[in-house]
Amino acid sequence: MGYRNDLLSSRSIIRHGSYALITPEGLVNNIIPHFEKCRISVVASPKLGASFVQYLINMEAGGRNTKGFGGDGIETFVYVVEGSLDVIVDGIKYELTEGGYVYTPPSLTMIIENNSKEGTKFVLYKQRYIPADGIKEPWVVSNNVKNLEAIFYDDMEDVTLIDLLPTDLSFDMNFHILTFQPGGSHPFIETHVQEHGAYLLSGEGMYNLDNNWVSVKKGDFIWMGPYVQQATYAIGYEPFSYVYSKDCNRDPEI
Structure with a gap:
C-alpha cells in the first residue's frame, strides 16, 4: 500500500458493546489457521460485544480452507458477494455464484474452495447454536437470492x-x-x-x-x-x- 497520500482519517465508529461502523479502508489482514490464499478481516466478534463472529474474506484463485469450518455446536453461513465459490458439506458440493449462499447446521462442517481462475469475495459467519426442547436441529440450506x-x-x-x-x-x-x-x-x-x-x-x-x-x-x-x-x-x-x-x-x- 505504501506511503499515505492524504491525512490519516476514517469514517469508522466503534462503540464497544453497542454498535460499530467499519469501513473497508481500515480493514487489515488476519492470519487464521487452515485458510490458504485468503485476506481475512474479522469485523465482528465477542471482543467487540457481538455474540457471533463475522468475517469479510477475499480468496484468491486456488484458495481454500483445509479443515472443516464450524460444527461441534457451531452453525455457519457463507454468502458470495463477488465471484464464485465451492462449498462442500457432508460430501455434497454446492457451486455458488454471486448471491449464492450455504447455511450449515451445528453438527456439520463446511469446506470452502475457490476453484475458479479469479478471486472471490464473500461473507462468512459463525455462532453457537441454541437448541430448544422438542425442536429438531436445522438442516443444510443452499440457494441464490x-x-x-x-x-x-x-x-x-x-x-x-x-x-x-x-x-x-x-x-x-x-x-x-x-x-x-x-x-x-x-x-x-x-x-x-x-x-x-x-x-x-x-x-x-x-x-x-x-x-x-x-x-x-x-x-x-x-x-x-x-x-x-x-x-x-x-x-x-x-x-x-x-x-x-x-x-x-x-x-x-x-
Whole structure:
C-alpha cells in the first residue's frame, strides 16, 4: 500500500458493546489457521460485544480452507458477494455464484474452495447454536437470492425484504436482504433485543445507530447490538441494499 497520500482519517465508529461502523479502508489482514490464499478481516466478534463472529474474506484463485469450518455446536453461513465459490458439506458440493449462499447446521462442517481462475469475495459467519426442547436441529440450506421472492417490507412498495433461511423454529437465526429504493426508509426507529451484522451490498444511506445519524455506503459493515436504536433511509441514485444476520426464535435466558 505504501506511503499515505492524504491525512490519516476514517469514517469508522466503534462503540464497544453497542454498535460499530467499519469501513473497508481500515480493514487489515488476519492470519487464521487452515485458510490458504485468503485476506481475512474479522469485523465482528465477542471482543467487540457481538455474540457471533463475522468475517469479510477475499480468496484468491486456488484458495481454500483445509479443515472443516464450524460444527461441534457451531452453525455457519457463507454468502458470495463477488465471484464464485465451492462449498462442500457432508460430501455434497454446492457451486455458488454471486448471491449464492450455504447455511450449515451445528453438527456439520463446511469446506470452502475457490476453484475458479479469479478471486472471490464473500461473507462468512459463525455462532453457537441454541437448541430448544422438542425442536429438531436445522438442516443444510443452499440457494441464490436471484431465485427468491422479495416481499414488500411493512407494506411499503419502495422497501423489499428477502428471507434467506426458512422461518422455522429449528433455526435460531436468519439472514435477510433489505433493499431501499432512493428515498425509502424504515417506517420507524427500531429498538429490539435482536442484534445484527450487516454488510452493505450497494448504494448509500443515512443510518441511525443509537440515535446518531451516520452516512454509510457499499462495502461498509455495521454491527448493531441488542436494544440499539436503528433505522435508515436511502440516499443517492441507486438502491441501498444490505445482507444482515438476525438472532430469532429463542426465549432469552436469565
